[in-house]
Amino acid sequence: MKKHALSTRLWHWVNAAAIIVLFMTGLNISNAHRYLYWGDYGFDAKDAWLSVIKFPGWATIPQHYNLALARDWHITAAWPFGVGLLFIWVAMLVNGHFRRDLTSTPRDWTPGAVLASVKAHSGGGTVHGYNPVQRILYGMVFGVLLPLMLFTGLAISPGFQAAAPWLLDVLGGRQSARSLHFIAAWAIFAFFVIHILLAITDWRLILEMFTGGKREPVAPPAPPLPDPVPVPVTEEGTPAHG
Amino acid sequence: MVDLPRRSLLAGIAALGATACSKINDSETAKTLFEAAEDGHRTIHRALAGKQGLAPEYSRAERSPTFRGNGSVTVADPFYQDQLAKGFPEWTLEVRGLVEQPLSLTLADIRALPQRTQITRHDCVEGWSAIGEWSGPQLAALLDAAKVQSQANFIVFRCADVLYGRDYYESIDMVDAYHPQTIIAHTLNGEPLPEKNGAPLRMRIERQLGYKQAKYVKAIEAVESFDTVGQGKGGFWEDVAGYQWYAGV
Numbered sequence: 037m038k039k040h041a042l043s044t045r046l047w048h049w050v051n052a053a054a055i056i057v058l059f060m061t062g063l064n065i066s067n068a069h070r071y072l073y074w075g076d077y078g079f080d081a082k083d084a085w086l087s088v089i090k091f092p093g094w095a096t097i098p099q100h101y102n103l104a105l106a107r108d109w110h111i112t113a114a115w116p117f118g119v120g121l122l123f124i125w126v127a128m129l130v131n132g133h134f135r136r137d138l139t140s141t142p143r144d145w146t147p148g149a150v151l152a153s154v155k156a157h158s159g160g161g162t163v164h165g166y167n168p169v170q171r172i173l174y175g176m177v178f179g180v181l182l183p184l185m186l187f188t189g190l191a192i193s194p195g196f197q198a199a200a201p202w203l204l205d206v207l208g209g210r211q212s213a214r215s216l217h218f219i220a221a222w223a224i225f226a227f228f229v230i231h232i233l234l235a236i237t238d239w240r241l242i243l244e245m246f247t248g249g250k251r252e253p254v255a256p257p258a259p260p261l262p263d264p265v266p267v268p269v270t271e272e273g274t275p276a277h278g
Numbered sequence: 279m280v281d282l283p284r285r286s287l288l289a290g291i292a293a294l295g296a297t298a299c300s301k302i303n304d305s306e307t308a309k310t311l312f313e314a315a316e317d318g319h320r321t322i323h324r325a326l327a328g329k330q331g332l333a334p335e336y337s338r339a340e341r342s343p344t345f346r347g348n349g350s351v352t353v354a355d356p357f358y359q360d361q362l363a364k365g366f367p368e369w370t371l372e373v374r375g376l377v378e379q380p381l382s383l384t385l386a387d388i389r390a391l392p393q394r395t396q397i398t399r400h401d402c403v404e405g406w407s408a409i410g411e412w413s414g415p416q417l418a419a420l421l422d423a424a425k426v427q428s429q430a431n432f433i434v435f436r437c438a439d440v441l442y443g444r445d446y447y448e449s450i451d452m453v454d455a456y457h458p459q460t461i462i463a464h465t466l467n468g469e470p471l472p473e474k475n476g477a478p479l480r481m482r483i484e485r486q487l488g489y490k491q492a493k494y495v496k497a498i499e500a501v502e503s504f505d506t507v508g509q510g511k512g513g514f515w516e517d518v519a520g521y522q523w524y525a526g527v
Contacts, residue, residue, distance in 0.1 A: 109312075111527050112312055196526070197334055
């Protein structure tokens, strides 16, 4: 039994590439008008709730200010990101990854549960399954941040608005959608940094995202019972995509 | 814990991306991909919204207090300045190209046509938005009056402003040309257009970005293709900076 389903691994790397391109071209696009507003309109710096810094060339794609090229890259990379998000959601629901690992209960949100997760992690031992912090973080990323990124991106597009004017109403207007797009981007970036810092503590974790790794038994039962441990719906062998 | 030089890691990723991108940017593959994405966005938007699907319209209370002028905000041409001072009595809008009946219309002619008033949001490619109330005849009415020939595929707008030494122009296809919200506006928020917003006439193409909304319009030209117009990319910013011709994203 693989630790990471093929669908998860495929999506992970395609999405990683898409997100890097989207983020860095997004910073270039941000440089075109470095003010964020709430509501439907906004063009005057004095109405802005945030005046954004000018992002330096090393942080942007391309490395110099080029709105046309940055937009080309951005809205092309939005396709693997958007289609990928739909794909991984379907895959996670079908193979049980979502229900098994990414759903959290109110008990997971208590300080005690969070503290226990951090302690278990810093001990350096092998941890089985997803701890409360992981459930919450991954759940937020999949359930809130990534969809928010997609929907705010769609809402900003004037051509798409003719198709779904309700989307702008839900998000509080075009400039609000643009502000949320920016905020969600940085929240994803924060996750990205934590994610990489933690993964780098054990290179095998990264390797497993290529090979699939091996799933450890969910919880070692105290007295070894002869009964087989009920295995959740398998993800390997299930046609996750195609 | 791992002591990671975060900044250098990021710079490393950035540099990696940059090297790769500077090579990819110029490649034919990237160009083909971007064009496919642009065509795809246009097709999908129209499939979802319908060819006649409307951009959101707002109430008067939702208008922005002012309407920003961007790009050209003044026209150097002495004839234009003279007309601006006098209220454009001798300004004409030509309808020409692949039409059976070329037209030359004064502002009075244009005001005498059936009018459409719409309060819409203007989204600049840079990211800002303004909301204003526009009035003018639908482009469709002019095209019908001039009897556009069947081989015409695009409508080109010729403008009086000159940016970076080039005449501004823009173009749209027949779907947007016949869209109900595509109007030739002469009025903004109940007043004749100010110079910064394109006096005396500007286009409103409400499902696309600001650079498509040609200002200071002098002529409307029906063409089969825009290969021989400007540098062949269908618009000033498309030619100068490589902006997408379909500006619906």
